[in-house]
Amino acid sequence: MSHFISIPHILGDIKPLDINAATAAAAHLDSLTKPPGSLGKLETLAIKLAGITGVERPSFPHRSVIVMAADHGVCEEGISAFPAEVTPQMVLNFLAGGAAVNVLSRQAGAEVLCVDIGVNAEMNHPDLISRKVRMGTANMAKGPAMSREEAEAALLIGANIVNEAYDRGVRLFVTGEMGIGNTTASAAVLSALIGVSPLESVGRGTGISDEVLRHKALVVERALECNTPNSLDPIDVLSKVGGLEIAGLTGVILAAAARQCPVVIDGFISSAAALLAQRFLPESAVYMIASHTSHEQGHAHLLKELGLDPMLQLDMRLGEGTGGVLALHLIDAACRIMAEMATFESAGISTGGESAESGTNQL
Numbered sequence: 001m002s003h004f005i006s007i008p009h010i011l012g013d014i015k016p017l018d019i020n021a022a023t024a025a026a027a028h029l030d031s032l033t034k035p036p037g038s039l040g041k042l043e044t045l046a047i048k049l050a051g052i053t054g055v056e057r058p059s060f061p062h063r064s065v066i067v068m069a070a071d072h073g074v075c076e077e078g079i080s081a082f083p084a085e086v087t088p089q090m091v092l093n094f095l096a097g098g099a100a101v102n103v104l105s106r107q108a109g110a111e112v113l114c115v116d117i118g119v120n121a122e123m124n125h126p127d128l129i130s131r132k133v134r135m136g137t138a139n140m141a142k143g144p145a146m147s148r149e150e151a152e153a154a155l156l157i158g159a160n161i162v163n164e165a166y167d168r169g170v171r172l173f174v175t176g177e178m179g180i181g182n183t184t185a186s187a188a189v190l191s192a193l194i195g196v197s198p199l200e201s202v203g204r205g206t207g208i209s210d211e212v213l214r215h216k217a218l219v220v221e222r223a224l225e226c227n228t229p230n231s232l233d234p235i236d237v238l239s240k241v242g243g244l245e246i247a248g249l250t251g252v253i254l255a256a257a258a259r260q261c262p263v264v265i266d267g268f269i270s271s272a273a274a275l276l277a278q279r280f281l282p283e284s285a286v287y288m289i290a291s292h293t294s295h296e297q298g299h300a301h302l303l304k305e306l307g308l309d310p311m312l313q314l315d316m317r318l319g320e321g322t323g324g325v326l327a328l329h330l331i332d333a334a335c336r337i338m339a340e341m342a343t344f345e346s347a348g349i350s351t352g353g354e355s356a357e358s359g360t361n362q363l
């Protein structure tokens, strides 16, 4: 498969859902030994997976969680409960297989691809995907986080990591990230794109106090005032108040859509990237599957704007892709229902009469 060379090149490959496959999946669900629609959101998910892939009964033996790691200059404003050096330390933990995302990925049969897209430290490991655009962003409270060219480069890096994995047979992607300070950047992206006040877009991130939370809102306000990001230009928003991992994930999401692969969106930071992807091309949102509602305050705003209904509510706020890989179990469940359940006909079971509701299935 060719390398993505520009953002228009990715966007040009994104097609609408395959309505024939989705319709066939809905009809198949209604033929299975259950009252129509009785598996609820699992049925909606099965239909969506068919529409995305163009295959009535898909399965996903090869799946990857792409963990984009980067640092944030805005950390010098004191907006996180943890120091910035935790970013490179956690990257080493991912590579050693000891982080939560590693455990949950092993359970869900997903490979973890760890990408240095902008960690502010020299990193060296045979399994690290080294694609550093710069040593972390600049402090967005004082000026742009990065240049437009750097944001575009990071987005293309994410897209091409999807492309390379696709060429190895991966057909299902999960977004993940690591970056101390990135809930501040994500809150700024949310406020810039939909005009929510910083007081509503910021949250406690790694666990800050009430006082630091108020300060964090002021920092976001300052970043918006000094950079005036253009809400109609996602690259402008990304470069002025975003982050390198957010840009990389925007590319991951758009490229998954371009390759007709479902992309599972993790928590708050991943959803900020998803909203940016939607702003590049609204049609990309149909390829996204929201995994869970993060405990981070602004997440519900992002999901609402994306029109996505998350599957899990577990009060998680870790990031890394942890909520995303948990949702893989539900995707597998939906696929197995489609592949393995008996039909009314094959099992010799009487169907409901005229009064039986047809499935509530819709995309």
Ligand SMILES: O=C(O)c1ccc[n+]([C@@H]2O[C@H](COP(=O)([O-])O)[C@@H](O)[C@H]2O)c1
Residues within 6 Å of the ligand: 079, 080, 081, 082, 177, 178, 179, 180, 181, 182, 183, 184, 204, 205, 206, 207, 266, 267, 268, 269, 270, 294, 295, 296, 316, 317, 318, 319, 320
């Ligand atoms: O994804 C989420 O919903 C989420 C919510 C809160 C925190 N995080 C993680 O915590 C880090 C950012 O928190 P902070 O307080 O440093 O901005 C970063 O590494 C994220 O992966 C992630």
Ligand SMILES: Cc1cc2nc[nH]c2cc1C
Residues within 6 Å of the ligand: 082, 086, 090, 177, 178, 179, 206, 318, 319, 320
């Ligand atoms: C320890 C730790 C692990 C993380 N994983 C994602 N964000 C994180 C932030 C911290 C602080």
